[in-house]
Each structure stands twice: as C-alpha cells, then as structure tokens.
Amino acid sequence: MLASAHPWLKRDWPLLVCLSIPAILAVGLLLYMAGWVLVMSFTDLSLFGRKATEWSFIGLENYERLFTRRGFLESLWVTVIFTFFSSIIGQNILGFVLAGTLRNQPGLLRSSIESAVILGWVLPDVVAAFLWSATFTPNGLVDLAILQPLSIETRNLINDHPLLIVILANIWKGTAWSYILYSAALDSVPREVSEAAKVDGATPMQRMFFITLPMIKSHIATNCLFITIGSFVYFPLIFALTGGGPGTKTQVLSIFVYNESFSVGKLGYGSAISVAMLIIVAIMSIFYVRLLREPK
Amino acid sequence: MSGVSLRNVRKSYGNHEVIHGIDLEIDPGDFIVFVGPSGCGKSTLLRMIAGLEGITDGTISIEGNVVNDVPSPQRGISMVFQSYALYPHMTVQQNMAFGLKLRRTPIERIKETVGAAAKSLQLDSYIDRFPKALSGGQRQRVAIGRAIVREPKVFLFDEPLSNLDAALRNQTRIEIARLHRSMDATMIYVTHDQIEALTLATKIAVLKDGVLQQFATPDEIYNRPANVFVAGFMGAPPMNLIDGTIEETADGELHIRLARKELGDVLIPLKNVPEHRKRLGQPVVFGLRPEAISLAAESSDASLSKIECKIDYVEVTGADRITVCDFSEGRMFARLPAGADVSEGDQVTFHFNADNISLFDKDTGLRIESAQNA
Numbered sequence: 001m002l003a004s005a006h007p008w009l010k011r012d013w014p015l016l017v018c019l020s021i022p023a024i025l026a027v028g029l030l031l032y033m034a035g036w037v038l039v040m041s042f043t044d045l046s047l048f049g050r051k052a053t054e055w056s057f058i059g060l061e062n063y064e065r066l067f068t069r070r071g072f073l074e075s076l077w078v079t080v081i082f083t084f085f086s087s088i089i090g091q092n093i094l095g096f097v098l099a100g101t102l103r104n105q106p107g108l109l110r111s112s113i114e115s116a117v118i119l120g121w122v123l124p125d126v127v128a129a130f131l132w133s134a135t136f137t138p139n140g141l142v143d144l145a146i147l148q149p150l151s152i153e154t155r156n157l158i159n160d161h162p163l164l165i166v167i168l169a170n171i172w173k174g175t176a177w178s179y180i181l182y183s184a185a186l187d188s189v190p191r192e193v194s195e196a197a198k199v200d201g202a203t204p205m206q207r208m209f210f211i212t213l214p215m216i217k218s219h220i221a222t223n224c225l226f227i228t229i230g231s232f233v234y235f236p237l238i239f240a241l242t243g244g245g246p247g248t249k250t251q252v253l254s255i256f257v258y259n260e261s262f263s264v265g266k267l268g269y270g271s272a273i274s275v276a277m278l279i280i281v282a283i284m285s286i287f288y289v290r291l292l293r294e295p296k
Numbered sequence: 297m298s299g300v301s302l303r304n305v306r307k308s309y310g311n312h313e314v315i316h317g318i319d320l321e322i323d324p325g326d327f328i329v330f331v332g333p334s335g336c337g338k339s340t341l342l343r344m345i346a347g348l349e350g351i352t353d354g355t356i357s358i359e360g361n362v363v364n365d366v367p368s369p370q371r372g373i374s375m376v377f378q379s380y381a382l383y384p385h386m387t388v389q390q391n392m393a394f395g396l397k398l399r400r401t402p403i404e405r406i407k408e409t410v411g412a413a414a415k416s417l418q419l420d421s422y423i424d425r426f427p428k429a430l431s432g433g434q435r436q437r438v439a440i441g442r443a444i445v446r447e448p449k450v451f452l453f454d455e456p457l458s459n460l461d462a463a464l465r466n467q468t469r470i471e472i473a474r475l476h477r478s479m480d481a482t483m484i485y486v487t488h489d490q491i492e493a494l495t496l497a498t499k500i501a502v503l504k505d506g507v508l509q510q511f512a513t514p515d516e517i518y519n520r521p522a523n524v525f526v527a528g529f530m531g532a533p534p535m536n537l538i539d540g541t542i543e544e545t546a547d548g549e550l551h552i553r554l555a556r557k558e559l560g561d562v563l564i565p566l567k568n569v570p571e572h573r574k575r576l577g578q579p580v581v582f583g584l585r586p587e588a589i590s591l592a593a594e595s596s597d598a599s600l601s602k603i604e605c606k607i608d609y610v611e612v613t614g615a616d617r618i619t620v621c622d623f624s625e626g627r628m629f630a631r632l633p634a635g636a637d638v639s640e641g642d643q644v645t646f647h648f649n650a651d652n653i654s655l656f657d658k659d660t661g662l663r664i665e666s667a668q669n670a
Contacts, residue, residue, distance in 0.1 A: 192381035195348050200395035200446070201369030210394070214385040 034278070040271035047265035055268070062272035072273060074248055075256035076280075079232060082167060082252050087227040090171030095178025095223070099186055100208075114179075121176030129240030132169045133158065158242065162250045166238050173237060174230065178223055185219035186212070218292050225288035229281055253277050299324035299482035300345060300450055305354035307340055307506075314340055315506045317354065322499075324359070327476050327483045331493040332503035333529070338486045339454055341503070345484060346375050346452050359449055369398075374443035375452040378459060380435045382427040382442075388414070389423045392441045413441045417471075433464045440475065453485040457492065469495060490530050494518065502526050520654070524661040527583045527654060533618055533629035536589075539658065540582045542566065542575050552582050552655075558623050560604040564650050571664060575657075580664065583654035586618065589630040591638065592645040600647040607642045619644075 041062055045055040066072040098117065102110045120128070135141045136157040143154055158165050189212055197211045213220070235254040238244070244251035244259065251259070253273065261270030300322040307315035315337045322328050330338040343349040345356055347368035355362050363371050382391050392410045401409075414420045417437040427435055436456060443451055453472070457465045473496055476483050487493055493500050494514045502509040502517065502525075510522035521527035527535040538559070540552040550566040550573065564582065566572050592602055605621040605628060617636050621628045630646055638644060655664040 190379060190381065192377040192379050193383060196375070196377060196381035196442075197383070197394070198348065199346060199368045199373065199375045200442070201398040202394075206398065211383060215383075217385070 037271045037274050037278075040268055041275045043268045043271075045267040045271075047262060047267050049265070058268070062269050063276075065269060066272060066276060071248075071256060071260070072253075072276070075251050075253050078163065078248070078250065079252040079254075081163065082170070082234075082238075082250075083228055083231040086167040086170035087174065087231040088224060090167065091174045091178045091227050091231075092220075092224060094171060094175050096182045098175070098179045099182035103183060103186055117179050118176045120172045121174065123173075125173070125236035126240050128169065128173055129237050132165065132241055136165055159246055162242050162246060166241060166250050169237055169241060170231060170234065174227060177230075178227060181219060181223045181226075182216070185216040188219075189215050221288050221291035225285060225292075228284055228288075232281060232284070233277065299326060299359065300328075300484065301355075301357040301360075302341075302345075303355045303357075305341070305344065305356060306352045307337070307344060307349065308352045313352075313506065315344070315352075318503075318506075318508050320501060320508070320511060322482060322484070324482055325480055327473075327485065327496055327498045329493040329497035329500045330484065330486045330503060331488065331490060331500055331530075332509075334488065335505075336503040337506040338488075338503050340506075342452055342454055342484060342486045345450070346373055347371050348375075372449040373452055374446050374448035374450075375454065376436075376439045376443050376456045378455040380427070380439040380459070382435055382438055384427050387424050387426055388419055388430070388438050388441075391427070391438055392445050395442065395446045409445045410441075413444045417441050417444075432460050433468060436460060436468060437471075440472070444475075444479070449481060451479075451481050451483040453483065455487055456485075457487070458489070472496065490532060494530070500530075502529065504529075520663065521583070522663050524581055524583075524656050527656070527663075531585065533586050533631070535583045535585050535654065536628045537626070537656075538582045538584070538628070539579060540564075541577065541579055542572060544576055550576070552580060554582060554603075555579075556623055558605060558621070559628075560602075562601070562603050564601045564653065566650075566655075572655075575664070579658035581656040581658055581661070583656060584648060585652070586629040586631040588652045589632075589646045589648050591632060591636055592647040597647075601650045602645055602647045604643065604645050607638055607640055607644060610638055610640055 042057050042059060043055050044051055044058045044061075046052045098113065102113060123131075133140070137143070138154050138156050140157075142157060146152075147154060193215070194207055194211060197207045202210060233254050234252070235258070238250055238252055239255055239258070242250045244255040254277075257270050257273045257277070260266050260273060300320070302318050302320040302322075305315060305318045306313060318341065320328075330341060332338050340349060344351055345358075347363070347366065351364050355364055357363060358371055358373070383394065386394065389410055392413060393406045396406045396409065410423075411420070414423055417440060419434065419437055419441060422430060422434060427438065430438065436459075439456070456472070457468055460468060469492060472485075476496075485492070485496060494517075497514050499511060499513055500517050501511045504525050510517055510526045512520075512522070517526060517530055521530065521535065524537060528537055539555040541555065542550060543553050543563075544550055548568075550568050551563045552566060554562040554564070556562075592600075607619045608622040608627075609620040611618040611620065612634075615634060617632045617634060617638060619630045619632060619636075619638055621630075632638060656662060657664055
C-alpha cells in the first residue's frame with residue numbers, strides 16, 4: 001500500500017500513522033462488535049437470571065434453533081414481504097414515477113409534492129408512528145371521516161391489516177430517498193439522447209424502457225441496495241406502530257431480535273439471529289454491487 | 297414542390313417571441329446552412345423542423361405535406377446532434393439499428409443496411425464497441441450512420457462538428473459534403489462557424505435575433521451581403537464597415553467621403569446612378585472586404601482608391617498577414633500576402649478597386665443595390 005502512496009506520504013511516517021487512526025478505529029470497532037456478536041451467538045448468555053453470569057458455549061445450538069423453533073423463519077418471511085413490497089415495489093417505483101413525472105412540472109405543483117414527500121422522510125419515526133396510528137385506529141381519522149359518515153362498521157384497521165399498514169407507512173416514510181436519487185439520475189440522462197430516441201421513433205414508454213432505464217441502471221442498483229437494506233433492518237416505525245403485533249403479524253427480524261434479546265432475554269439466541277441477518281444483508285449487497293458493475 | 301418549406305414560422309416562449317416569422321423555401325437536395333451568432337434562433341428553428349419544439353404560428357411543410365402536428369418519427373427526418381447523443385448502453389451496431397428495430401424492419405434488412413452504412417463510414421471494425429470506447433470523430437460518424445440508415449428525406453445537423461478538434465473538423469466537414477453528394481437528400485445544417493457555412497452550403501440562411509437576414513448562395517452572401525449585419529458576420533476577418541457620406545464633385549461626379557480622419561481624406565468614386573444620386577449628402581456605410589485591400593506600391597495603378605493608416609497589429613496566419621488598424625471605435629482589417637513587408641507601427645498606404653465595394657444605408661443598414669459591384 002505504501003508503494004502506491006503519494007510521494008510525500010512515503011517520507012512522513014508519523015503523519016501516515018496519524019491519518020490512519022480514524023480508519024483503524026472504524027475497522028477495529030466494527031470487527032470488535034461483529035466478533036463479539038459472533039462469539040455470543042455460540043453461547044447461552046442471558047440478559048438476566050443465572051445464565052447472565054454463568055453462561056457457557058453451546059456450539060451451534062442457537063443456529064439450529066433458527067430453523068427448528070417457531071419464530072425466525074416466520075419473521076424472515078414477514079421481513080421479506082415487508083421489504084419487497086415497501087422498498088422494491090413501493091418506494092422504488094413510486095420514487096421513480098414521482099421523479100419522472102414531476103421533473104417537467106411547473107414550480108408550485110412540483111415543490112408542494114416534493115415538500116410533502118420529503119416531510120415524511122424528515123419526520124421522526126415515533127411521530128410518524130403516532131400519526132399513522134391516529135389515522136387508522138378506531139375513532140381515528142379514517143374512521144371519523146370516511147367509515148362513520150358512510151355508516152360502515154367501526155373497525156380497527158391496524159388490527160385487521162397490520163402488515164399492509166406498516167408497508168404503506170414505510171413507503172410514505174421512505175419514498176423521498178428514492179425520489180431524490182432518481183431525480184438526480186434522470187438529470188444525468190442528456191436531453192439530446194432522449195430526443196435522438198424520439199426522432200428514431202421511440203414512444204415515451206419505449207424511451208423509458210430502452211433508453212432511460214438502462215442508462216440509469218447503476219442508479220437503480222444503488223437505490224435498491226440502500227432501500228432494501230434500510231427496510232430489511234428497519235425497526236422504529238414498525239415497533240412504535242404495532243410493536244410487531246398483533247401476534248407476530250408484523251414481527252420483522254429486527255423486532256424479533258429485540259424481543260428475543262431484551263424481552264425474553266436470550267442474548268445468545270438474539271446474537272445468532274443478528275449474525276443470520278448480517279449474512280442475508282451481505283448476500284444482498286453482493287448481488288447489488290454486481291449489478292453496479294459496468295459492462296466491459 | 298419544395299423539399300422543406302417554412303411559411304411565417306414563429307416561436308414564442310410565453311410572451312417572449314424568439315423566432316419572428318421566418319419564410320424559407322428549400323429545394324429538394326439542397327444543402328442549407330443556418331448560421332448566426334449564439335441565441336439567434338438557428339437551433340430552435342432546426343428543432344422546430346425536427347418536431348422537437350412546437351410551432352407557435354405559421355406552417356412547416358416537408359415534401360408538400362404540412363407537418364406542424366406530425367410527430368418527429370413520421371416527418372421523414374433524421375437528426376445529428378451536437379453531443380452525438382449516442383445511446384451509451386448500446387454498441388455501434390445497436391445504436392444504428394435502434395430506429396429500424398422500432399419500425400419493425402426485418403432483421404436481415406437491418407443487418408444489411410447497418411452493415412452498408414458502417415462500411416461507408418469506416419466503422420465496420422468498431423461495430424461491436426460501445427460509444428465510450430470510441431474517439432470523438434468515430435462517435436460523430438456513428439451518429440451520422442444512425443441518421444443514414446433511416447433513409448430520411450431530410451437530414452438535420454445541429455452543430456455536429458463543434459465538439460471536434462480542428463483537424464478532425466476539417467476532415468469530417470469533407471465527409472459530410474461527400475455524404476450530401478452521394479445521397480439524394482435535403483440537408484439542413486446549423487452552425488455558428490462561417491467557414492462550415494461557406495464551404496458546405498448550396499444556400500445559406502443568416503439569422504439574427506430570430507429574424508432571417510439573408511437567404512442566398514455562399515457567393516452572394518459573401519460578395520453581396522444584404523445588410524450590415526451579414527457583411528460584418530460572414531468572413532474572417534469580417535468586412536470593414538466605415539461610415540461616409542455621398543458627395544458630388546464640381547464636375548458632377550459622385551464619390552463617398554469617409555468619415556474616418558485617421559484614414560486621411562479619402563474619396564471613393566461612385567457610379568453615377570440614380571440610386572446613389574438620390575442619397576446625395578446622406579450618411580452611408582462603406583463596406584470593403586479585407587482581402588480586397590493591397591499594399592500600394594510606386595507602380596500602383598492610379599485608378600485605384602487609396603487609404604492611409606497606421607498599423608497597430610499584425611497577425612501572421614501562415615498563408616496571410618492580417619493587419620489591424622485600430623480606430624477610436626472599430627478597426628480596419630487588411631489581408632495581405634505572407635510576404636508583405638509590414639510591421640506594427642508602420643504608416644502605410646493601402647489601395648483597393650472601388651468597383652469592389654459594398655454600400656449600405658446608414659439608417660436601415662440595408663444594402664444599397666446597384667452599388668459598385670452589383
């Protein structure tokens with residue numbers, strides 16, 4: 001590494017070391033944390049009780065539990081549904097459609113929709129959860145403004161369709177990111193290229209599928225990388241809105257980890273779930289990073 | 297039937313009109329160049345013909361059919377853009393075939409057409425490369441190839457050479473001229489480069505501020521500019537434009553007395569025609585091409601007009617020496633042969649043939665027809 005370094009760095013060892021400290025700290029901390037979780041995942045460490053102090057190594061038992069006990073696979077499935085529909089389908093497509101349709105719109109319309117979208121993004125999760133809860137609970141906004149005037153029976157919508165509401169909330173909360181990223185991406189497609197396609201006879205749909213989308217492929221991959229990982233490990237909004245319930249209907253992996261580790265108190269098992277999540281996220285990242293590669 | 301016809305074409309953005317009623321009749325097979333300074337509306341006009349900009353008023357017809365509301369692909373045009381506008385994710389082959397594919401041309405026919413175009417543009421060895429692996433000149437040729445394969449009635453070029461370096465520009469210019477000769481299509485070409493305009497065009501349309509200044513052959517544009525703007529815009533260095541007044545001598549002959557005292561008391565004989573006589577005493581603008589000027593020698597023909605001036609700057613271009621005389625406002629250029637013995641600070645006498653001048657009305661800026669070289 002030193003051989004390829006800038007000449008003045010080679011001459012100045014103390015400076016090189018000083019400049020490396022943040023990197024060393026960051027990598028060291030990461031390895032320490034990951035190592036700690038990995039080690040714990042092979043133990044029966046508890047948050048409280050006897051095993052909080054007298055824990056022992058139990059081999060792969062925690063990992064066996066992932067597949068033999070109820071909980072993990074169900075949560076994984078809920079997480080996959082949640083992530084797929086709220087990020088890949090929801091945020092991704094809605095963000096693209098908004099970016100595509102708003103970029104040629106006059107100022108006021110554009111800025112008001114933009115503000116609304118970004119407001120959802122900057123609102124603290126707990127506040128957002130309260131708003132969604134106030135909208136969909138019995139005697140909430142939907143109930144008072146729509147159901148009661150139409151004499152439809154009052155119902156608890158969050159109870160009836162918890163996963164749907166959580167997915168919608170996450171789409172609303174996260175679309176701004178995709179919108180901003182795709183707005184920038186669409187600006188990177190030169191107007192003349194799109195016009196050349198127009199002269200070549202491409203309809204707006206053909207221009208989108210044959211020209212625009214392939215040209216912003218790397219932006220799409222970057223966006224999907226961020227939003228899938230973001231949604232896959234997302235915790236606060238869901239926890240504040242449903243707490244993972246009713247039952248385990250909205251218990252995504254992050255809530256499952258939290259419950260197992262801090263409610264049930266099985267820190268060892270929680271660590272194993274975390275390691276599993278880490279591996280899944282790593283696999284997804286590799287997939288997207290491969291998509292990001294330019295064709296030779 | 298005309299190739300392309302523009303009648304009273306106007307374009308406004310809101311209340312701001314940028315094209316003020318342009319009329320043009322372009323014959324089939326002509327090579328028309330729109331030329332003018334930045335912001336004169338030449339690109340907008342081209343984009344209106346292409347169907348990329350709407351028309352506020354007037355009509356545009358291609359081969360006799362009004363195309364005002366016809367979408368671009370159905371107008372029978374191809375366009376080459378300044379930035380080449382190649383599809384970066386497609387190979388050369390795919391770039392050229394894209395339009396044909398959209399028109400559901402049979403695969404065999406696409407291969408044949410694209411192959412032939414690639415060959416004629418010497419792109420056959422790059423056919424599977426992506427645009428980013430090509431040089432600027434090659435990219436430009438792909439853009440031209442993409443335009444050729446669609447066999448359009450009208451080719452539109454929007455400053456296609458301005459992103460190339462000088463050597464490549466000359467070379468590509470010749471290729472475009474050759475392309476025009478080999479294809480039987482009408483070409484409309486936008487440029488701000490007057491050399492491109494003069495060398496390529498069969499007819500040039502000079503535009504300024506959205507108004508057509510002159511539409512004529514390169515020869516006519518150069519030798520008989522319709523107004524002061526065209527005179528000053530076409531030619532490098534531009535035509536010298538010097539104020540003067542038409543006066544009458546005691547024996548009834550006409551001449552122009554130049555207002556620039558730096559040039560000495562210059563009298564340029566004028567033909568005694570009514571067109572000149574009726575402007576007696578009126579201010580005019582006298583126009584003289586820099587290349588019509590030569591250094592006066594002892595043996596000079598006495599019938600030539602003379603002006604004196606002090607040379608402030610000499611520009612050596614290789615083939616010529618361009619001398620510059622600065623006035624309090626404006627300047628005068630003379631294009632002399634490379635061997636001319638002039639240097640900065642010299643007081644020299646130039647002469648020129650008074651039959652070779654242009655004359656413009658001072659107020660309207662319009663050419664006074666029946667001027668000397670008419």
